[in-house]
Amino acid sequence: MNLLLVVVALGLAGASPLQDYKVCRPHSKPWQVYLHGGGVSCSAALIDNWWVVTSADCAPRSSSTIASLGEHDVTVSEGTEQHIQVSQVIHHSPYRSARSPLHSLVMIRLAQPARLTRYVQPIPLPTTCPQPGETCSVSGWGSTVPNQYEPHQQMKCITVPIVDDQTCENTFPEYLYWSPGMVCAGQSNTDNCMNNGGSVMVCDGQLQGVQWFRHGCQNPADPSVYTKLCRYNRWINDVMERYGPLRPTTTLPPRTTE
Incomplete structure (x- = not known):
């Protein structure tokens, strides 16, 4: 009977493929x-x-x-x-x-x-700028599933790689121009969406970005854009x-x- 309940539970979980499981450990981001x-x-x-x-x-x-x-x-x-x-x-x-x-x-x-x-x-301000390939954490409230709306409730956390400027700029729509005050993170086959304005990016214990454009929430292949705090x-x-x-x-x- 217990085994049957487990199978049913797993089946129900599989019925919701878009469910968001990126909830942070409570109070792990006190900033x-x-x-x-x-x-x-x-x-x-x-x-x-x-x-x-x-x-x-x-x-x-x-x-x-x-x-x-x-x-x-x-x-x-x-x-x-x-x-x-x-x-x-x-x-x-x-x-x-x-x-x-x-x-x-x-x-x-x-x-x-x-x-x-x-x-x-x-959270400490940055002493250096983030480098391509560096792994960072982004936290905020809202969906981490592209093209899916979710009301604000529990804080979410995703892990993103910093992307080099040229790769990021190549994904920009025509109306958007590159700025030295930008830094990009996330790419195909990685976490890339935090559907919450101002989401906080921390690298190696330092504040490196606040979310500017949520490109990864429209197209998971595109990096999202953050304000490059080390310049400010x-x-x-x-x-x-x-x-x-x-x-x-x-x-x-x-x-x-x-």
């Missing part, structure tokens, strides 16, 4: 941030107890956006979460210009500092110094800086 509310539903990375980074398309558009830290399953309360209102949004500019590279990067200042715990920890260390540190810690109760309007 991961879930941005939600105010028209935003994205991932981001905690780099300091006051600061979060994400891609330009994930920039909060109102003060009602919340940064949730210590999350795994965003549909339930696990007792590990910290929900902090967004205070200030600073875009790297120009984001899109005929004469300038694209810069898909936004820094978000929290209305109060994150309380660092085993579930909430910042100076700008990130300048922003944190310029807009340094203020009183936790201060709420500031969004601003743009270069």
Whole structure:
């Protein structure tokens, strides 16, 4: 009888070939941030107890956006979460210009500092740039199956190889131009889709990218594109110094800086 139950269970599992099994080990990515509310539903990375980074398309558009830290399953309360209102949004500019590279990067200042715990920890900025063939981890919420929608629930993790720039650029549609601020990861026969804006790419324990274009979710043979964080260390540190810690109760309007 027990054997029959096992066979039936395996048969039912086989009936759902698109089921997504890439769930992360809970709280294994303590730097991961879930941005939600105010028209935003994205991932981001905690780099300091006051600061979060994400891609330009994930920039909060109102003060009602919340940064949730210590999350795994965003549909339930696990007792590990910290929900902090967004205070200030600073875009790297120009984001899109005929004469300038694209810069898909936004820094978000929290209305109060994150309380660092085993579930909430910042990720170090990169000290070197990722190299083709290097293996990295990407985490976010949403489907990891190409061309399949899945609502945000448990955090997903995939493993991706860094792809050389020319190989990646060759897959671009005509309307998209290569930028030195891009780095690509994922290819045929590897994990390649994380259907969640701003998904976080970590290589060798350092933050190397936030997702920019989810090409691998439309065509599994195409690399997905990430903002190349190693090119932005100076700008990130300048922003944190310029807009340094203020009183936790201060709420500031969004601003743009270069």
